[in-house]
Amino acid sequence: MRPFFSFVQKEFFHIFRDKRTMLILLGMPIIQMLLFGFAISTEVKNTKVAVFDPSKDASTRLIKERLQASNYFDLAEELTDPGQINDVFKDGNIGLVVVFSEGFASDLRHTGDASIQLITDGTDPNQASLITAYATGILTACQQELAGMAEVSGRIVPELKMLYNPQGESAYNFVPGVMGMILMLICAMMTSIAIVREKETGTMEILLASPMRPIQIILAKMAPYFVLSAVNLATILLLSAFVLHVPIVGNLGLLVAVSLLFIFLALSLGLLISNVVNSQMAAMLVSGMGLMMPVMLLSGLIFPIESMPEILQWISAIVPARWFIAAVRKIMIQGVEFHAVAKEVGILALMTGLLIAVSLKNFKTRLS
Amino acid sequence: MKAIYTEQLSKAYGRVQALDAVSFEVEPGEIYGIIGPDGAGKTTLFRILTTLMLADRGKAAVEGLDVVKDFKAIRRIIGYMPGHFSLYQDLTVEENLRFFATVFGTTIEANYRLIEDIYRQIEPFRQRRAGKLSGGMKQKLALCCALIHQPKVLFLDEPTTGVDPVSRKEFWEMLVRLKAQGISILVSTPYMDEAKLCDRIALMQGGRFLRVDTPPGIVGSFPYPLWAVQSKDMHRLLSDLRGYPHLRSSYSFGESYHVVLKPEGTPGDLKEYLSGEGHKEIEVGQIIPTVEDCFMLMLNEKEVL
Numbered sequence: 107m108r109p110f111f112s113f114v115q116k117e118f119f120h121i122f123r124d125k126r127t128m129l130i131l132l133g134m135p136i137i138q139m140l141l142f143g144f145a146i147s148t149e150v151k152n153t154k155v156a157v158f159d160p161s162k163d164a165s166t167r168l169i170k171e172r173l174q175a176s177n178y179f180d181l182a183e184e185l186t187d188p189g190q191i192n193d194v195f196k197d198g199n200i201g202l203v204v205v206f207s208e209g210f211a212s213d214l215r216h217t218g219d220a221s222i223q224l225i226t227d228g229t230d231p232n233q234a235s236l237i238t239a240y241a242t243g244i245l246t247a248c249q250q251e252l253a254g255m256a257e258v259s260g261r262i263v264p265e266l267k268m269l270y271n272p273q274g275e276s277a278y279n280f281v282p283g284v285m286g287m288i289l290m291l292i293c294a295m296m297t298s299i300a301i302v303r304e305k306e307t308g309t310m311e312i313l314l315a316s317p318m319r320p321i322q323i324i325l326a327k328m329a330p331y332f333v334l335s336a337v338n339l340a341t342i343l344l345l346s347a348f349v350l351h352v353p354i355v356g357n358l359g360l361l362v363a364v365s366l367l368f369i370f371l372a373l374s375l376g377l378l379i380s381n382v383v384n385s386q387m388a389a390m391l392v393s394g395m396g397l398m399m400p401v402m403l404l405s406g407l408i409f410p411i412e413s414m415p416e417i418l419q420w421i422s423a424i425v426p427a428r429w430f431i432a433a434v435r436k437i438m439i440q441g442v443e444f445h446a447v448a449k450e451v452g453i454l455a456l457m458t459g460l461l462i463a464v465s466l467k468n469f470k471t472r473l474s
Numbered sequence: 475m476k477a478i479y480t481e482q483l484s485k486a487y488g489r490v491q492a493l494d495a496v497s498f499e500v501e502p503g504e505i506y507g508i509i510g511p512d513g514a515g516k517t518t519l520f521r522i523l524t525t526l527m528l529a530d531r532g533k534a535a536v537e538g539l540d541v542v543k544d545f546k547a548i549r550r551i552i553g554y555m556p557g558h559f560s561l562y563q564d565l566t567v568e569e570n571l572r573f574f575a576t577v578f579g580t581t582i583e584a585n586y587r588l589i590e591d592i593y594r595q596i597e598p599f600r601q602r603r604a605g606k607l608s609g610g611m612k613q614k615l616a617l618c619c620a621l622i623h624q625p626k627v628l629f630l631d632e633p634t635t636g637v638d639p640v641s642r643k644e645f646w647e648m649l650v651r652l653k654a655q656g657i658s659i660l661v662s663t664p665y666m667d668e669a670k671l672c673d674r675i676a677l678m679q680g681g682r683f684l685r686v687d688t689p690p691g692i693v694g695s696f697p698y699p700l701w702a703v704q705s706k707d708m709h710r711l712l713s714d715l716r717g718y719p720h721l722r723s724s725y726s727f728g729e730s731y732h733v734v735l736k737p738e739g740t741p742g743d744l745k746e747y748l749s750g751e752g753h754k755e756i757e758v759g760q761i762i763p764t765v766e767d768c769f770m771l772m773l774n775e776k777e778v779l
Contacts, residue, residue, distance in 0.1 A: 108579075112576035113576075120562070123564045309561070309562065311524075315552065316574075317578060318577050
């Protein structure tokens with residue numbers, strides 16, 4: 107066992123002495139979390155609003171006035187036909203369309219249920235959900251005001267609709283996404299680079315010609331990145347809970363267990379990459395382009411999988427991060443128990459087993 | 475038992491025949507040099523013998539152990555310095571040495587005696603990162619790392635490439651001392667001047683051993699008088715030499731051209747011919763052939779030797 111620990115110690119030396127890489131490794135999760143958390147979810151201010159109001163009564167006028175009076179909205183357009191809704195979104199100026207039902211005030215008075223439709227642009231779900239939240243708040247206030255006028259006692263039922271993204275993924279869904287991306291990047295890219303570097307410098311030849319067993323070399327290479335990833339996992343969870351106030355609803359133990367499984371999967375993917383490439387540059391390109399792009403685009407991190415063309419949905423099924431992100435969303439945000447993520451965990455475990463088997467089979471006791 | 479033994483060893487990469495039926499033996503406690511240009515197949519031979527690669531055909535054994543069947547046992551008793559080996563640049567001298575010691579299941583202290591001579595020279599810098607060492611120091615450290623587990627056979631693939639002449643000389647002095655301790659050494663080099671320090675050398679080209687002999691044996695078998703030719707206009711000299719009808723071969727060697735003449739040619743005749751071509755300060759002097767001259771001759775006319 108002594109050669110193994112000595113090897114692990116050497117790997118840590120490599121990591122700690124490369125200050126720049128270490129800064130990236132430990133700083134990247136923090137920067138990405140803050141970036142996604144603050145910079146990308148922009149504030150709602152002076153959002154242009156278009157209104158379709160076939161009713162034109164006192165109640166609808168009040169609501170429009172209140173919308174206009176708030177800092178958040180700016181009445182820009184009165185639509186005359188519901189068919190224009192799509193067009194105003196395509197022009198790109200309008201962030202929200204408010205559609206009143208016909209005979210809004212009389213519905214409110216007689217049936218006690220008047221419906222109002224809030225339509226947002228779901229291509230930016232974060233922004234869209236913020237806009238609807240603000241608009242709903244104003245509507246609730248209007249409702250109380252109308253009730254206070256004793257004229258009516260009904261409810262206004264806002265009906266929310268996010269065009270292009272009917273699921274309306276909520277703003278803090280990015281936390282699982284960032285976890286998936288960071289862990290994949292650090293584990294896969296860093297392990298593959300670390301192994302390939304030994305090929306480049308010729309030290310791998312010596313290690314192979316030594317009595318050390320290949321499995322020991324592999325595990326020793328993986329161990330430090332496993333530890334680093336665990337540190338990153340802790341950073342992400344702490345940031346998300348205490349800075350971004352995204353609560354961890356579900357079981358923390360389950361969350362950590364699933365994450366460790368995913369880390370292990372990413373490590374074996376890195377190992378596989380190091381088997382097929384021979385230079386650090388190639389390792390970086392393969393893990394960068396071959397892993398980052400699918401993780402960014404096909405895992406549901408940025409674009410919801412449900413709204414992808416079917417063929418892309420199929421392709422996304424082989425992206426491990428997709429299953430990890432789905433599982434973390436369920437555990438962390440919905441707070442489900444293990445049986446609800448059994449499918450995702452099963453798929454991840456299967457992928458891990460497969461990758462380990464393939465890379466161990468490929469890792470040669472000899473060169474080429 | 476031979477330190478190294480191979481029989482009809484062949485290896486091809488696609489259509490390139492890297493090793494072509496190579497058979498040779500290295501005696502225990504011998505320094506055996508393989509001399510040849512890049513692409514001669516030296517590294518392939520080393521990798522097969524260090525169990526890092528499988529031959530297509532033929533047999534090979536190190537200390538009586540088969541390179542395919544007993545590869546694990548071989549890995550315990552050999553020291554290997556691959557070509558362009560660069561250690562861990564970001565680890566210190568001492569950390570590198572300690573790491574390789576533990577990888578081979580030993581400690582620096584246990585085998586300090588063997589590397590003492592060499593290590594003492596780099597010990598003042600033991601806290602320095604290997605990347606900050608000079609080329610010669612790096613080679614010394616690499617040699618220490620290859621020796622730290624007391625190997626029976628040492629494989630050095632171009633250990634002195636890119637190292638200054640003084641360090642090269644020191645390095646070879648160390649090899650001679652190691653040999654005295656009973657370690658068999660297989661070493662390859664593109665530098666012909668290092669060849670004379672080996673017990674035996676093999677001239678290698680195109681995957682084949684052209685000739686195996688002791689350095690004096692190889693030099694002694696040079697069949698022609700050898701002439702060194704110089705003139706004021708060295709640049710034009712080579713093409714004019716090639717125009718001389720009684721020339722067998724000529725090539726650049728340091729500050730002069732080494733020339734072998736056909737039986738009809740004499741140095742006086744050559745001098746006359748060259749001054750006829752307009753050369754000044756012509757000098758033609760006989761010299762003792764070196765290993766490199768033998769090698770050049772062999773490349774030009776394989777049937778002669």
